[in-house]
Amino acid sequence: MPEPKNIEICVLRYHPEHDPEPAWRSYQVPCTDDMSVLQGLQHIKDEIDGTLGFRWSCRMAICGSCGMMVNGKPRLSCQTFLRDLQPGPVRIEALAHLPIERDLIVDVGEFVNKLEAIKPYLIPREPRTLAEGEYLQTPAQLERFEQYTSCINCMLCYAACPEYGLNRDFIGPGVIALLHRYNADSRDGGQAQRQPILNAEEGVWSCMAVGYCSEVCPKQVDPANAVNQNKAVSARDYFLRFLAPKGAAP
Amino acid sequence: MKRSNAPLFWLPFGAGGMLAALTGTMLVFITGIAVPLGWTLRAELMSYPHVLALAQHGWARGLLLAVIALFAWHAVHRIFHSLHDLGIHSGATAKLVCYGGAFALTVITAASLWSIAH
Numbered sequence: 001m002p003e004p005k006n007i008e009i010c011v012l013r014y015h016p017e018h019d020p021e022p023a024w025r026s027y028q029v030p031c032t033d034d035m036s037v038l039q040g041l042q043h044i045k046d047e048i049d050g051t052l053g054f055r056w057s058c059r060m061a062i063c064g065s066c067g068m069m070v071n072g073k074p075r076l077s078c079q080t081f082l083r084d085l086q087p088g089p090v091r092i093e094a095l096a097h098l099p100i101e102r103d104l105i106v107d108v109g110e111f112v113n114k115l116e117a118i119k120p121y122l123i124p125r126e127p128r129t130l131a132e133g134e135y136l137q138t139p140a141q142l143e144r145f146e147q148y149t150s151c152i153n154c155m156l157c158y159a160a161c162p163e164y165g166l167n168r169d170f171i172g173p174g175v176i177a178l179l180h181r182y183n184a185d186s187r188d189g190g191q192a193q194r195q196p197i198l199n200a201e202e203g204v205w206s207c208m209a210v211g212y213c214s215e216v217c218p219k220q221v222d223p224a225n226a227v228n229q230n231k232a233v234s235a236r237d238y239f240l241r242f243l244a245p246k247g248a249a250p
Numbered sequence: 251m252k253r254s255n256a257p258l259f260w261l262p263f264g265a266g267g268m269l270a271a272l273t274g275t276m277l278v279f280i281t282g283i284a285v286p287l288g289w290t291l292r293a294e295l296m297s298y299p300h301v302l303a304l305a306q307h308g309w310a311r312g313l314l315l316a317v318i319a320l321f322a323w324h325a326v327h328r329i330f331h332s333l334h335d336l337g338i339h340s341g342a343t344a345k346l347v348c349y350g351g352a353f354a355l356t357v358i359t360a361a362s363l364w365s366i367a368h
């Protein structure tokens with residue numbers, strides 16, 4: 001086995017109960033080729049400073065809990081490798097635009113509230129009995145929403161979005177992508193209930209089509225695309241509501 | 251949640267963007283480079299009588315209005331949303347100046363085209 005090289009990892013630390021403001025602290029971490037940034041942080045926590053706070057669970061880009069800023073870019077720390085960041089130093093901060101709870105842990109409350117508000121579940125068009133059997137869907141119908149089902153709620157897109165940085169009331173890329181995931185599903189009939197959220201200033205209309213959200217998304221969800229498609233839907237709803245007041249959106 | 255009036259501004263912005271992408275470069279090339287320098291196109295192509303005739307021609311007038319007005323709506327929308335990056339607070343005044351400008355240009359263009367009609 002090759003000798004591990006040391007790499008310097010700088011972490012923006014913040015414990016609100018005694019730190020007046022976040023401050024950088026630097027750590028020397030032995031680094032092998034197969035080590036992720038998350039493993040670097042785990043080394044710090046296990047061997048150097050047990051008070052370091054960060055979230056993680058799956059270690060395989062599935063759970064969406066390990067998002068942080070790595071050298072200024074929103075990344076999943078379990079999916080980012082220290083070997084690609086050599087020679088360092090590597091700068092780690094909490095996800096941008098989100099309130100820091102402690103060290104690298106951000107407050108996700110706002111995001112969860114938004115997620116709840118869009119009713120992220122199938123709302124059947126009409127009541128259906130078990131006897132009617134399962135829903136059938138063509139591959140084309142599946143394709144309309146499948147990519148949006150890949151969202152893991154990691155919020156990297158929120159850290160990437162400059163508009164969200166300016167106005168945290170913006171529903172934001174990830175939640176709009178999930179909203180679209182249900183609206184675009186042939187089994188769903190909930191669009192009319194979700195449409196008012198999209199139509200608001202804080203809905204699709206806060207988006208300025210920067211597109212960085214889609215660039216940083218670790219699951220190729222392309223939230224910018226969902227937002228853009230829904231600008232067209234919302235514009236149609238705006239003008240057609242006079243013609244067909246009930247459920248004007250298709 | 252309150253419905254936004256953004257579609258009123260977004261639609262001409264989108265239409266202008268589409269039109270600019272399709273015709274903008276060529277228009278700049280023809281009117282700004284090819285004709286003045288006499289490259290491939292003759293200079294009298296843009297002589298006053300020629301252009302006047304164009305501006306008086308049925309659907310060409312509509313096209314001129316669309317190119318001028320929609321380009322303007324597209325431009326002001328972009329400018330308005332870039333103000334923040336220039337350190338200008340984009341409040342009601344900025345909105346009025348930007349979109350009011352595009353509106354004024356639309357009215358002036360329409361009125362001018364109208365006034366030179368046969």
Ligand code: SF4
Pocket residue numbers: 150151152153154155156157158173174177213216217218219220221222223
């Ligand atoms: S859209 Fe992508 S970046 Fe945004 S929360 Fe979902 S997985 Fe993360």
Ligand code: FES
Pocket residue numbers: 056057058059060061062063064065066067076077078079
């Ligand atoms: S630990 Fe689950 S996504 Fe990184």
